[in-house]
Amino acid sequence: MSTIDALQWRYATKKMNGEKVSQDKVDQIIAAARLAPTSSGLQPFKVIVVTNPELKAKIQEVAYGQTQITDSSHLLIFAAWDKYTEERIRSVFARTNAERGLPESATADYLQRLLGIFGAQTEEQNFQHAARQAYIAFGVAITEAALLKVDATPMEGFETDKLDALLGLRERGLRSVTLLPLGYRDEAGDWLVNLKKVRTPLEDFVIRID
Amino acid sequence: MSTIDALQWRYATKKMNGEKVSQDKVDQIIAAARLAPTSSGLQPFKVIVVTNPELKAKIQEVAYGQTQITDSSHLLIFAAWDKYTEERIRSVFARTNAERGLPESATADYLQRLLGIFGAQTEEQNFQHAARQAYIAFGVAITEAALLKVDATPMEGFETDKLDALLGLRERGLRSVTLLPLGYRDEAGDWLVNLKKVRTPLEDFVIRID
Numbered sequence: 001m002s003t004i005d006a007l008q009w010r011y012a013t014k015k016m017n018g019e020k021v022s023q024d025k026v027d028q029i030i031a032a033a034r035l036a037p038t039s040s041g042l043q044p045f046k047v048i049v050v051t052n053p054e055l056k057a058k059i060q061e062v063a064y065g066q067t068q069i070t071d072s073s074h075l076l077i078f079a080a081w082d083k084y085t086e087e088r089i090r091s092v093f094a095r096t097n098a099e100r101g102l103p104e105s106a107t108a109d110y111l112q113r114l115l116g117i118f119g120a121q122t123e124e125q126n127f128q129h130a131a132r133q134a135y136i137a138f139g140v141a142i143t144e145a146a147l148l149k150v151d152a153t154p155m156e157g158f159e160t161d162k163l164d165a166l167l168g169l170r171e172r173g174l175r176s177v178t179l180l181p182l183g184y185r186d187e188a189g190d191w192l193v194n195l196k197k198v199r200t201p202l203e204d205f206v207i208r209i210d
Numbered sequence: 211m212s213t214i215d216a217l218q219w220r221y222a223t224k225k226m227n228g229e230k231v232s233q234d235k236v237d238q239i240i241a242a243a244r245l246a247p248t249s250s251g252l253q254p255f256k257v258i259v260v261t262n263p264e265l266k267a268k269i270q271e272v273a274y275g276q277t278q279i280t281d282s283s284h285l286l287i288f289a290a291w292d293k294y295t296e297e298r299i300r301s302v303f304a305r306t307n308a309e310r311g312l313p314e315s316a317t318a319d320y321l322q323r324l325l326g327i328f329g330a331q332t333e334e335q336n337f338q339h340a341a342r343q344a345y346i347a348f349g350v351a352i353t354e355a356a357l358l359k360v361d362a363t364p365m366e367g368f369e370t371d372k373l374d375a376l377l378g379l380r381e382r383g384l385r386s387v388t389l390l391p392l393g394y395r396d397e398a399g400d401w402l403v404n405l406k407k408v409r410t411p412l413e414d415f416v417i418r419i420d
Contacts, residue, residue: 003354004238007245028214034415035217035407036349037364043410052420096408128338132345136364139246139349144213154247154346167419197245198306200253205244209377210262 003143010146011197013153015190016071016183025148026074026182032144033078036137040114042092044084044130045137046174048077048167058166063158063179072153072181077167078138079174080130084118088173131177138178145182155179216356221407223361225400226281226393235358236284236392242354243288246347250324252302254294254340255347256384258287258377268376273368273389282363282391287377288348289384290340294328298383341387348388355392365389 001009026049033047050056051074060069069075081088093111097104118126138154145152156178163169163176187193199205211219236259243257260266261284270279279285291298303321307314328336348364355362366388373379373386397403409415 002238003242003350003357004245007242007350010247012247028212030412030416032213032217032353034409034412035214037220037222037352039366041408043415046415046417048417048419050419055420092410099408100406102405132342135342135345136349136352139346140213140217140353142247142346143242143350143353147213156249172417195312196310198251198309199244200302202240202244205253205256206240207256207258207382209258209260210265 001147001149003147006146006149007143008197009149010142010152011192013068013151013183013185013190014192015186016068016073016151016153016181017186018071019073019184021073021150021182021184025150028148029076029141029144029150029182033137033141036140038133038136039129040110041096042089042130042133044081044088045134045177046079047137048079048169050075050077059158059163062162062166063155066153066155066157068153068155068181068183069179071186072183074182076141076180076182077163077176078134078178078180079169079176080127080134082127082170082173082175083123084126084130086115089115089118127175131175134177138180141180145180150182151185152183153181155181211357211359213353213357216359217353218407219359220352220356220362221402223278223363223393223395223400224402225396226278226283226361226363226391227396227399228281229283229394231283231360231392231394235360238358239351239354239360239392240286243347243351246350248343248346249339250320251306252294252299252340252343254291254298255344255387256289257347258289258379260285260287269368269373272372272376273365276363276365276367278363278365278391278393279389281396282393284392286351286390286392287373287386288344288388288390289379289386290337290344292337292380292383292385293333294336294340296325299325299328337385341385344387348390351390355390360392361395363391365391
């Protein structure tokens with residue numbers, strides 16, 4: 001299936017049937033998210049996987065009762081670094097250089113510039129930057145799920161502070177950004193499945209400036 | 211090629227060879243971005259396509275001289291709505307309902323709630339939200355380019371205000387968010403192409419909470 005066909009097939013599933021997604025497919029979706037590009041290769045986010053029904057029920061309570069959370073097979077939570085610290089950034093550069101067999105000096109100038117840029121911004125600005133990187137991976141994961149014919153519902157509608165508290169994310173230096181329940185559509189119970197997919201007309205979506 | 215293989219193959223190309231990407235492939239990359247999911251289906255961004263060499267040279271000047279901009283075949287610019295206005299949001303809902311053959315009343319409550327949410331936020335908060343939606347499509351477009359074996363360099367490093375002024379984006383109610391030059395790698399001239407791709411180890415990237 002082409003990406004275009006997969007993206008046409010996918011939709012923000014409103015009702016899932018509880019069927020389990022194979023571990024192999026979940027692994028591929030996570031692998032795709034992990035390979036997504038990020039600013040300076042920092043990957044300033046993590047993917048949290050929840051399958052426990054009781055925990056999903058508690059998450060649903062801070063996500064306006066959306067049933068896909070409990071009817072999903074796996075709930076992915078994209079959570080970004082709450083702040084950029086020198087330690088976090090240095091550790092990414094150290095690992096990258098080590099794996100590439102390069103000395104630390106290979107990236108020393110670049111690293112200093114990067115520390116300067118993030119150091120000049122507020123913690124909140126840096127979190128917003130980290131969150132944007134998580135969104136790239138979110139887009140990649142959504143695409144991969146569709147290619148694997150796994151349904152997924154991209155969600156921003158939840159109480160981030162309450163979810164962070166429920167999962168202890170702040171203690172891990174993370175803040176939740178988006179949710180992605182994975183599962184399979186319940187066609188009979190889903191009001192959206194048969195509605196036409198509507199997008200901005202191509203001629204309005206694209207601007208050619210030359 | 212699987213998505214995983216494609217994402218392993220791709221990298222932030224540092225040197226492009228000037229070869230032209232076929233219109234068919236560019237169209238598929240844009241089509242994928244257009245199909246990306248967005249919050250409430252608003253698609254609060256556009257993709258700008260630049261191929262003119264003189265204009266690319268001017269853009270390069272506000273993008274720290276990055277050579278991929280001039281050596282690319284097509285430069286895509288993801289630009290988000292500068293603000294959420296009632297008119298913009300109503301227009302998306304009107305089009306969606308019209309294409310689905312639904313009366314406006316079908317989404318009236320949802321629309322009111324949405325207008326309330328965005329109305330309670332600052333213009334800057336709403337722009338940040340729009341920008342995040344553009345990042346989802348950015349991730350989708352990067353994935354599709356890799357699957358088509360088209361090289362692409364995701365870029366945040368440019369002077370957004372200067373680029374907006376150069377392209378007249380603010381007059382169109384847009385603010386530039388990211389760049390994506392498309393083209394083909396110049397293996398001989400690219401210092402990054404043979405370096406190992408490094409990612410956060412899987413066991414650190416994923417957190418299982420159950």
